[in-house]
Amino acid sequence: MITESNKVINLNAKKEDRVLDFSDFQKQSIKFDIDKLQEAYNQIVKIKKFEDAGVTHFGAISLTQIPGDPDSIKGNKARGIFWTKPNKTGKEVVRDQAIDESSYSEFVKDYENTYFKEVHDILSKKYKLGRMRILLKEPRSTLSWHRDPEPRLHIPIITNPGCIMVIDNVAKHMPADGSVWITNNTKYHNAFNGGEENRIHLVACVLDYKFN
Numbered sequence: 069m070i071t072e073s074n075k076v077i078n079l080n081a082k083k084e085d086r087v088l089d090f091s092d093f094q095k096q097s098i099k100f101d102i103d104k105l106q107e108a109y110n111q112i113v114k115i116k117k118f119e120d121a122g123v124t125h126f127g128a129i130s131l132t133q134i135p136g137d138p139d140s141i142k143g144n145k146a147r148g149i150f151w152t153k154p155n156k157t158g159k160e161v162v163r164d165q166a167i168d169e170s171s172y173s174e175f176v177k178d179y180e181n182t183y184f185k186e187v188h189d190i191l192s193k194k195y196k197l198g199r200m201r202i203l204l205k206e207p208r209s210t211l212s213w214h215r216d217p218e219p220r221l222h223i224p225i226i227t228n229p230g231c232i233m234v235i236d237n238v239a240k241h242m243p244a245d246g247s248v249w250i251t252n253n254t255k256y257h258n259a260f261n262g263g264e265e266n267r268i269h270l271v272a273c274v275l276d277y278k279f280n
């Protein structure tokens with residue numbers, strides 16, 4: 069008998085029997101206006117520069133902060149704790165510092181007049197969110213192979229066909245069409261931009277979403 073997992077790796081399986089399991093990429097029922105998202109992004113980059121948070125080819129603009137605490141989005145707080153396997157030993161190490169995600173409840177005032185405020189308010193009613201950020205992935209660049217403490221919500225704003233997220237052994241491109249995705253970042257994953265333009269996603273930490 070051919071099991072579901074055998075179909076993924078068993079090249080002897082008949083073509084119609086082969087399946088890939090995309091359940092770590094979950095498209096949500098809610099959708100936003102992609103033109104308004106791109107307009108809001110253009111407004112924000114006029115106000116604020118991306119923080120590199122000590123990582124090359126990466127940038128973040130935080131949309132939420134700890135109430136009354138602008139320092140809560142400075143420096144490596146634009147990044148946050150993760151685990152990675154950096155060398156040939158395959159041994160896991162921890163990087164950066166833990167963040168109290170649930171305390172990031174205040175939308176940053178500078179961006180209140182953008183569409184992102186509306187997006188934030190709608191999503192906050194539907195999900196228990198941690199930090200919400202605009203993340204930049206530069207052309208021809210990759211993240212580390214890592215896992216995060218919680219799932220992440222993604223809304224692609226600017227992308228290209230060479231922008232791929234890989235979770236475990238499954239790779240997927242998420243189009244910039246206003247769709248909302250929740251990805252299982254508690255498994256080892258990576259994202260690369262193999263195109264020649266910046267990739268821009270709205271990304272929020274999701275504190276109450278369970279993957280099976």
Ligand SMILES: [Fe+2]
Binds near residue numbers: 214215216253257
């Ligand atoms: Fe991640």
